[in-house]
Amino acid sequence: MTVSLSAWDWTAMLLHFMTLSLLSVGGAITTAPDMHRYLVREHPWLSDAQFSSGLALAQAAPGPNVLFVGLLGWNVGLNHGGFGMALLGLGVTLGGMLIPSSLLMFLTARWGHRNRDLRAVRAFKQGMSPIVVGLMVATAWLLTSAHTDPLRDWPLWTLTIIAALLVWRTRIHLLWLLAAGAVLGALGWV
Secondary structure, eight states: OOOOOOHHHHHHHHHHHHHHHHHOTTOGGGGHHHHHIIIIIISOSSOHHHHHHHHHHHHHSSSOTTHHHHHHHHHHHHHHHSHHHHHHHHHHHHHHHHHHHHHHHHHHHHHHHHTTTSHHHHHHHHHHHHHHHHHHHHHHHHHHHTSOOTTTSHHHHHHHHHHHHHHHHSOOOHHHHHHHHHHHHHTTOO
16 A cells, blocks of 8 residues: 655644544543544545554554554555655654653643642542543444454454453453453454
8 A cells, every 4th residue: 555645744643643642541542443534534544454453463562552553653654655754654643642641641640649639630530430431442342343244253242242341340350351362363263
């Protein structure tokens, strides 16, 4: 896949990822649906397969899950023109995602720590919980709905629902669920 990006396109992508950074309550993964809309549908800089495989690869790799953002930018850069552009894409997307939210969190954490006994601070923390849950559900839906044939892909849908229920109702560590999914995938069951 070959795409052409102008300097304005790179700037617009940086601004878009900076905006997403400020919306990424619960982590960068919660903004994956909008990244998909922007990079695949609105600006076809990535194919649907590139987006899904980049997200899956970065999530399976050890380390922070925000790395999928850099991988998406890397793939946009590769589609545009090789290694140098891949580094630019990585820097634009990952820098855009990390800098605003990191700065905001640093300043907010300092303020929140100083004012932790205020009723408004406690209410804000409690009010953000449903938003984070909703964004995580949207991301799970995006990843699961990539498999469009429910009759053929029923094991994947079932595994997704069971994993969501286990996360919601138990204290099982997510790494155990990831390991169970990997074993089921290796056995060819999903």
